[in-house]
Amino acid sequence: MAGVRSPATPRDFEAAARARLDPAHYDYFAGGAGGEATLRANEAAFGRLALLPRVLRGAGAARTGVTLLGRPAGMPVLVAPTAFHRLADPEGERATARAAAATGTIMIVSMAATVAVGDVAAAAPGAVLWFQLYVQPDMRFTETIVRRAEAAGCAALVVTVDSPARGVRERELRHGFDDLPDGLNCENLRDGTRVRPIVMSPEIGWGHIARLRGMTDLPIVLKGVLNPADVRPALDHGAAALMVSNHGGRQLDSLPATADMLPEIVAAAGGAVPVLLDGGVRRGTDVVKALALGAAAVAVGRPVLWGLAADGERGAARVLGLLRAEVADALTLCGCASAADVGPDLVRRAC
């Protein structure tokens, strides 16, 4: 691997990934919308938080497992849905899913995956998969996609609600990157012999969530809730969980960091549903900070892509394994036996 002899933390994979990727694809993965203030803010917000361990609790070595939507997960970290894994590795989402299965990590498969969700599931028996959906204005086609996710055995639908339009990313504009290379497609959007384009529609509203709720028994997770005023309608529409996300700073720039919005969203949810978070999680200590602010779990996007691009399935598994070890270490050093022991007293504003 380029950069370091032995990666010690997930961040070490980015340099190796950058060395291997086409620069346009590196910038597609790495970049954010506008001036990238939100992209930077996500990581910076974790840097402004400090952990305040408890001592002498005799808690023993920490266990990382949690229960999410009624099922056990190996750690409170999920693979966030990210598009186009075959740009990073020829095996694409198959490799990511095997890495997730090997480390007991739930993978949220992107609707914009370059391997069909059924093929991802078949390639990684034992993987727990959730499916990310952009509601398509053609609700019959949306239903087709939902049925594919169900048939693949996905355990939840993660509906991305922060994308009434595609974010404008200046790095993509500079490279002229606006489509997949020949031979790669968004395989979940196959419709007979053609592949439909993903529509991000400003006309999607709460009525579509109601129709989705009537369409499937899968739990629905709403991804991209940032304003506490949206929590009430989300609960009223039967959301099983919320995911605080600004899409990794890739949609609208100038949004607050997710870690900074998390406490207000958790308060608005009032314990009715679990609240998840993504954006800027790079270390085990970030995970414990998010748990202390009330998250049930977090998800990581780019770190997994860097592992995948650096060393395929093995690299993605290394990133997830390192994160799990860091979570265990941070929990133990905070005096916690598990995520359930992490309370709000454990985190402080550092400055």
Ligand SMILES: Cc1cc2nc3c(=O)[nH]c(=O)nc-3n(C[C@H](O)[C@H](O)[C@H](O)COP(=O)(O)O)c2cc1C
């Ligand atoms: C290259 C890339 C592609 C993404 N594709 C999707 C997607 O298809 N659907 C989606 O809901 N979010 C997508 N996201 C957003 C991620 O799910 C997640 O919100 C974000 O990456 C979290 O931030 P992090 O990368 O700092 O961990 C994408 C993010 C990246 C970096």
Ligand SMILES: O=C(O)C(=O)c1ccccc1
């Ligand atoms: O790039 C993204 O962030 C993203 O969400 C996406 C959505 C559809 C197709 C490709 C990428």
